[in-house]
Amino acid sequence: xxxxxxxRLEDEHTRPTEDDFVIHGPARFVKPxxxxxxxxxxxxxxxxxxxxxxxxxxxxxxxAYYEEAFRDGRLRIEGTxxxxxxxxxxxxxxxxxxxRHRVHRHEPPVPNAQVQLIEExxxxxxxxxPAGMPVHSGGQYRKNTVMGIVHATWPGTGRIAPAHRLDRxxxxxxxxxKNKETARNVLDAITSGDTMKVYVARVLGRFEQATVDVDxxxxxxxxxxxxxxxxxxxxxxxxxxxxxxxxxxxxHNVNAAGSPAERASDxxxxxxxxxxxxxxxxxxxxxxxxxxxxxxxRVALHLKxxxxxxxxxxxxxxxxxxxxxxxSKDGRTSLVECQPITGRTHQIRAHLSHIGHPIANDATxxxxxxxxxxxxxxxxxxxxxxxLDEPSSDSREVYMNGVSAVTVDVKIPxxxxxPACPHCPYYxxxxxxxxxxxxxxxxHRYSICGRxxxxxxxxxxxxxxxxxxxxx
Numbered sequence: 001x002x003x004x005x006x007x008r009l010e011d012e013h014t015r016p017t018e019d020d021f022v023i024h025g026p027a028r029f030v031k032p033x034x035x036x037x038x039x040x041x042x043x044x045x046x047x048x049x050x051x052x053x054x055x056x057x058x059x060x061x062x063x064a065y066y067e068e069a070f071r072d073g074r075l076r077i078e079g080t081x082x083x084x085x086x087x088x089x090x091x092x093x094x095x096x097x098x099x100r101h102r103v104h105r106h107e108p109p110v111p112n113a114q115v116q117l118i119e120e121x122x123x124x125x126x127x128x129x130p131a132g133m134p135v136h137s138g139g140q141y142r143k144n145t146v147m148g149i150v151h152a153t154w155p156g157t158g159r160i161a162p163a164h165r166l167d168r169x170x171x172x173x174x175x176x177x178k179n180k181e182t183a184r185n186v187l188d189a190i191t192s193g194d195t196m197k198v199y200v201a202r203v204l205g206r207f208e209q210a211t212v213d214v215d216x217x218x219x220x221x222x223x224x225x226x227x228x229x230x231x232x233x234x235x236x237x238x239x240x241x242x243x244x245x246x247x248x249x250x251x252h253n254v255n256a257a258g259s260p261a262e263r264a265s266d267x268x269x270x271x272x273x274x275x276x277x278x279x280x281x282x283x284x285x286x287x288x289x290x291x292x293x294x295x296x297x298r299v300a301l302h303l304k305x306x307x308x309x310x311x312x313x314x315x316x317x318x319x320x321x322x323x324x325x326x327x328s329k330d331g332r333t334s335l336v337e338c339q340p341i342t343g344r345t346h347q348i349r350a351h352l353s354h355i356g357h358p359i360a361n362d363a364t365x366x367x368x369x370x371x372x373x374x375x376x377x378x379x380x381x382x383x384x385x386x387x388l389d390e391p392s393s394d395s396r397e398v399y400m401n402g403v404s405a406v407t408v409d410v411k412i413p414x415x416x417x418x419p420a421c422p423h424c425p426y427y428x429x430x431x432x433x434x435x436x437x438x439x440x441x442x443x444h445r446y447s448i449c450g451r452x453x454x455x456x457x458x459x460x461x462x463x464x465x466x467x468x469x470x471x472x
Contacts, residue, residue, distance in 0.1 A: 009102065011036045016143040016152040022427070024410050027109040029427040030143045032412055035105040038098065046095040050077055053093070054101070061422065074102045074420070104421035106429040107144045110134075111436055115149050118453055123182040124175060125150070125160045128455040131171040131438040135162050140429065146174060164190060164446075168435070172199070172443025173455045182449075189448050190343075196447040199338045199348055200325065200461055202440040203357040204367055207334035212322045214351040217315035218344045226364050227350035230315030237315045318344045320351040326464040333360045333369070335464045337444070348441060359440050 008014075010033055022029040045053050054066045054075065069075035070089045077087040078098040087093075113130030120126070129135065129146050136147045143152070147162065160176045163186040177183040189195050217230040217237045230237050319341040327334050334357065338348045346365075352358050353365035360369040411425045423429040442461065445454045 009034050009036055010105075011038070012137075015155070016148045017155070018152045020143055020152060021149075022410075023112050024427075026112055027410075028112045028144060029109050029410065030107040032104050032106045032416065032418070032421070032424070032427065034418075035103055035142075037101045037103060041093045041095055041097045041099065043095050045093070047092050049090050050075065050087070050093060050099055051089050053099075065422065068420075069101070072420075076100050104418040104424065105142070106421075106423040106427065107142060108140050108434040109428060110144045115146055115153065116455075117154075118173065118455060120157075123178055124451070124453075125154075125157055125178060126173065126175050126453045129166055129171055129174040129443075131169055131458070132436045134168045135166055135174065147176075150176070163187070166443060167439075169437055169439035170441050170443065171438075171455075171458055173446045173453050174443075175446060175448070175453060185449050193342075194448070196445075197340055197443065198445040199340070200335060200442050200444045200457060201338055201348065201352060202328075202333050202335055202360050202460055203352055204333060204360045204369065205357050206327055206331055207322075207324050207336055207357055210324050212355060214320045214322060214355055216318060216351060216354050218318040218347060218350055219313045219315045220345040221313075227344065227346040228313075228315075229350060229354050235313060235315050238317065316342075316344060318342045318347050318351065320348055322352070322355070326466040328464060335461055361438070361440050 020031055020033070022031055041053065045057075048056075050070065051063060051066050054061075055063050066075055067089060076099070077091075077093070078100060079085050079087065085091075093099075111130060111132045113133065115130065115133075116128040118126040118128055127146065127150060133149075134141045134145045136145050138145075142148060147160075150157065150160070158178065160178050161183065163175045163177050163183065166172065166174050175186065177186055217235070218227045219230060219235070220227045321339040321341065323337040323339075325335040325337055336352075336357070338352070340347050344350075349359060349362055349365050353362075358366035360367050410427050412427055414425070417424040428434070438460075440460050442458050443455065444457070445452065447453075
């Protein structure tokens, strides 16, 4: 194998350390590292060569790259435990054959924000998650996550796992459990709805009522990535049930089989099967992921999907109690407290939009404090260079509210450059846009299993004149 190796070869079991991170201005980078990906040939891939599989499934690299990687040993076939075969690059592979790919891994940067410890005991490890940072490993993220930073900052915490999800642009209370019994108790409470979550949100307009009980069924439309409110007498709405919380799409299994990369791959396979794995759709999906479709193309694509979608949409009961906290001094926005009684995807965002007060910077649901003006201010506050023209081939981008702000092109030390890596000599991978768009939605309090955890208000929630009936 001709692979240049600086330091150890890592895999999914390697824990991050504080030395793995580099802080540059507003960004937290991860030092690029050699990583050994592993996967098994799936049924739909059987009969294809390793090169054909990787060109189709991992199109971020060229066929020439994979051919060279196979020749020098970075891409290799281990076969199965039952048979020992000498594989060539053109050998058709059977289902279950094991493949390994050594790469020089470049993770996307995240905002240089502190993961604050709220409380720790024998059962719980609770932190305040910053906005713009994913909770756990997935896709290109592995170390630059809340869990990665927790393990690096508190190396003696042992095996901990997040008990619930919190979307990347959302900040606030994140509960992690330290043992199986606590994890099961928390999962049972979440499944049965025996929890109380309180969020704060900064919404558009002057919110006049002290309390609003929003009871509106929702259907999550994957075609546009947003929740839709159902209409009585028009849409099919499921009857209300005591267990009205929607279970997470992720399996809450503390002993889930397989590595995070394998589970992510399996989820991708299920998604492809559900949507239809045609070449045309696959290419379109990649263009969407890379943000290369115009707004007109996105609308046309969704209308086409709606026309082809013959199944009836099923709406589920959803209820959120919204309370006024106060108004901004300029009167353009209000701060509200949101208590979701059910747990639908994007429930708070959709319900606030439904009552005419979307989260102020949530463009997906009608927020208008976004775009060029806010992005420019945000970019300057983060020390980034904002540009609206087409970036050069060497630029690395951070996306905020749909407008790109190009970061300083930070190079890694020369001795750490891998000549076979297409992303070197920069920290940030080529052609992988990073979304730092914050959302003015914050998980303020989470009560579960007789415990209550609270995170302080974020900066955007402070310049508010408190309402007399609901002081902050």
